Amino acid sequence: MDTEAQVARHYTHGALERSILDALARAGKDPDRLTAADLAGVDEFHLGWRPSTIALSQDLRLAPGQRVLDVGSGIGGPARYMAEAHGCQVTGIDLTEEFVAVATALTRRCGLADRVTFRQGSGLALPFPDGNFDAATLIHVGMNIERKDLLFREVRRVLRPGGRFGIYDVMCTDETPLPYPMPWAADAVTSFVEPPVTYRTLLGQAGFEVEQEVNRRDFVLARWQEMRAEAAARGQPPLSLRNLVGPAFEERFANVLRTLQAGSIAPIQMIARAI
Numbered sequence: 001m002d003t004e005a006q007v008a009r010h011y012t013h014g015a016l017e018r019s020i021l022d023a024l025a026r027a028g029k030d031p032d033r034l035t036a037a038d039l040a041g042v043d044e045f046h047l048g049w050r051p052s053t054i055a056l057s058q059d060l061r062l063a064p065g066q067r068v069l070d071v072g073s074g075i076g077g078p079a080r081y082m083a084e085a086h087g088c089q090v091t092g093i094d095l096t097e098e099f100v101a102v103a104t105a106l107t108r109r110c111g112l113a114d115r116v117t118f119r120q121g122s123g124l125a126l127p128f129p130d131g132n133f134d135a136a137t138l139i140h141v142g143m144n145i146e147r148k149d150l151l152f153r154e155v156r157r158v159l160r161p162g163g164r165f166g167i168y169d170v171m172c173t174d175e176t177p178l179p180y181p182m183p184w185a186a187d188a189v190t191s192f193v194e195p196p197v198t199y200r201t202l203l204g205q206a207g208f209e210v211e212q213e214v215n216r217r218d219f220v221l222a223r224w225q226e227m228r229a230e231a232a233a234r235g236q237p238p239l240s241l242r243n244l245v246g247p248a249f250e251e252r253f254a255n256v257l258r259t260l261q262a263g264s265i266a267p268i269q270m271i272a273r274a275i
């Protein structure tokens, strides 16, 4: 099985839409009239959750009517947020068939289907014409992609000159080997965590100028503590990444937290401008 097939298999749940709809029903929500906020616990599969998407969107200076490509869009939380909060027209592309189907179904239930669409595919072979987008995002996806040189060249190709590319990935900040499983990979075979300097170099070679680099480690650790305190006071929320990841959640997230606390990895945001 090639790397992309292994990655898609890693993320495939099998009954994800049912799990989310059942949890929403238990929380007393009407599944046919959802808001983006109803889904916020489950549809942001990255460290720092919705607040990280808000920060990235602000730093990208998204504007109404802009065409945005979200590479590795998961079940669509960031894409829906960018459409709803910033008035963008968002296209998501993702390797994992089930995520694309769930993203599409949830977007329809949120009444955003006219502004947000998803399709299955790889960031390494984007099915879009040159210069098609005003902005692009890559949120916790690069850890699964070995050929970041090809990925960045593809994103540069589909962006118009001056368009911005917002990356928010887990990067390594020392040389300690990572523990597995991690949320993005069960073992090292499909894990390609790189230091910020690699991103900067490859972005430059692909025709980008890096305008900003922000380490969100402290922000993420503080948010994690707040969520633990909320869960201790009120119990686990009805909908969370536990629904998306399944029984492996505890071990994968314990590993990522431990490595983050030790300072071997960090969630890093970069904004690069297509030149």
Ligand SMILES: C[S@@+](CC[C@H](N)C(=O)[O-])C[C@H]1O[C@@H](n2cnc3c(N)ncnc32)[C@H](O)[C@@H]1O
Binding pocket: 004, 007, 008, 011, 043, 044, 045, 046, 071, 072, 073, 074, 075, 076, 077, 078, 093, 094, 095, 096, 099, 121, 122, 123, 124, 138, 139, 140, 141, 144, 145, 183, 184
């Ligand atoms: C950790 S999830 C993040 C999902 C989403 N960006 C979010 O923040 O909620 C990683 C996603 O990247 C997708 N992915 C991994 N490699 C990819 C590739 N080469 N092309 C497109 N999607 C990819 C996976 O299928 C998965 O949905």
